[in-house]
Amino acid sequence: MFDSLNSRFLPCYGNNEVYAPNFERLSRKSVKFNNSYVGSMPCMPARRELHTGRYNFLHREWGPMEPFDNSMPEILKKNGIYSHLISDHIHYWEEGGGNYHTKYSSWEIVRGQEGDHWKGVVKEPVYPEVASTPQNQSGTGVSSMWRSDWANREYMHFEKDQPMSEVFKLGEEFINKNSGEDNWFLQIETFDPHEPFFVKEHYLNKYEKDYKGKHFDWPRGRVTETEEEVKHAINQYKALVTMCDKNLGKILDLFDLHNLWDDTLLIVGTDHGFLLGEHGYWGKNQMPYYNEVAKTPLFIYDxxxxTKDVERNSIVQMIDWAPTILNFFHLDIPSEMQGSDLKDTVKEDKPVRDNALFGAFSGHVNIVNDEYTYMRASEPGRENDIFNYTLMPCYMHHAFGINELSKTELVDGFSFTKGLKVMKVPAKDKYGVNSFGNLLFDNKKDPNQVKPIKSPEIENIMIEKLILAMKNEDSPEEQYTRLGLNKEN
Structure with missing residues (x-):
């Protein structure tokens, strides 16, 4: 599992400018999905989907696993399937993600990615002259993440010292140790190619050699940089994808060496993509989830x-991963899981859904099918008419505040909370993307989503599908009100 991997930067999805021969090799060895979509955005909401096989974003924002959640790795563990996590994804070790890794039989932590508060360096690091960073976009000086990132880099002089390298080294160790055993699940997960695009020169030299501008490897928000700086950031992303590709090749080599193709399920994917200047933005969350973010690369060998060396066009999502893995081990899929085993989709492109929901808490609620993508925004003035429903009141870095907890109600739960009441806590719009309004795109005529269409007839059809999907999700009532939807339609 990679983080922020954009399918449009892989040669097997049509980009011939990026050197990634092992992704091409993987495509020949597996089934490539052309319509894999995100579900709940961003990082930890997506991981919750990986565990629970159901959407997260309509009921709660970023946070820990809930007491009533089904956890796929934990189900494996309880049924004698050894589950192991290797990751440098820093959010697992923060307050708002700190109980995901404990669901596995064992886990290994690799430190140092992004702004991981890892190395203790008292003296202020020496910063380069930058084109744009999270530091000066916020207008509040040097952020703790920016400071930690530069402190960490002092300990990564060589490629072998970088977190991704260590993650895959540990992954190789596990496979070499356990390849002859039955009944194990290994999750190799790297934060790359997530920003910052920290990559060594020998990778970058494949794409540029004469950049003389300011340092720029952590793009976020609106594109305000020069054309040269924009190109430089994109080249660094390409270089980091090439590094990801090299490490992917190590796992494919072990599949060949140990003949794991005979009996081992392989899933290679990502939580979401990344905007690299398209639509005038970098990254995610601060804009609607265009296809560069929402439509993800996915490869499965079952x-x-x-089945291998073929493409599939059915709409699939991360909520399908857990049911696929559980059924692979001949385990029942819990009734609360909404995803489906993709075995028959891999074999013969059998559809598992007609429409897919996706979005982030408080942002657009999106629905996609073969023909259209519809993004529904909050009505003006209703952006903050929303609540978190939880029994684990934590954000990314800290617990809910005393003031907001003082406004908490204990209310009846939902179809998936196993009879438990939950805390209903007032929340706020986190990303401010609702100002973009409602958007409707024709998937076939406008795959780059640059020309929203105006068609009340088509919009009404998509609204009906959206309402039905939200009902199937047991959406909170205020979500319909926030979006200006009549639930009874």
Missing amino acids: PRTK
Whole structure:
């Protein structure tokens, strides 16, 4: 599992400017999905989907696993399937993600990615002259993440010292140690190619050699940089994808060496993509989830069918990963899971859904099918008419505040809370993307989503599908009100 991997920067999805031969090799060895979509955005909401096989974003924002959640790795563990996590994804070790890794039989932590508060350096690091960073976009001086990132880099002089390298080294160790055993699940997860695009020169030299501008490897928000700086950031992303590709190749080599193709399910994917200047933005969250973010690369080799070197066009999502893995081990899928085993989709492109929901808490609620993508925004003035429903009141870095907890109600739960009441806590719009308004795109005529269409007839059809999907999700009532939807339609 990679983080922020944009399918449009992989040669097997049509980009011939990026050197990634192992992704091409993977495509020949597996089934490539052309319509894999995100569900709940961003990082930890997506991981909750990986565990629970159901959407997160309509009921709660970023936070820990809930007491009533089904956890796929934990189900494996309880049924004698050894589950192991290797990751440098820093959010697992923060307050708002700190109980995901404990669901596995064992886990290994690799430190140092992004602004991980890792190395203790008292003296202020020496910063380069920058084109744009999270530091000066916020207008509040040097952020703690920016400071930690530069402190950490002092300990990463060589490629082998970088977190991704260590993650895959540990992954190789596990496979070499355990390849001859039955009944194990290994999750190799790297934060790359997530920003900052910290990559060594020998990778960057494949794409540029004469950049003389300011340092720029942590793009976020609106594109305000010069054309040269924009190109430089994109080249660094390409270089980091090439580094990801090199490490992917190590795992494919072990599949060949140990003949894991005979009986081992392989899933290679990402939580979401990344905007690299398209639509005038970098990254995610501060804009609608255009296809560069929402439409993700996904490869599956399933030894139950041994299908390979073909493409599939059915709409799939991360909520399908857990049911696929559980069924692979002959385990029942909990009734609360909304995803489906993709075995028959891999084999013969059998659809598992007609429409897919996706979005982030408080932002657009989106629905996509083969023909259209519809993004529904909050009505003006209703952006903050929203609540968190939880029994684990934590944000990314800290617990909910005393003031907001003082306004908490204990209310009846939902279809998936197993009879438990939950805390209903007032929340706020986190990303401010609702100002973009409602958007409707024709998937076939406008795959780059540059020309929203105006068609009341088509919009009404998509609204009906959206309401039905929200009902199936047991959406909170205020979500319909916030979006200006009549639930009874």
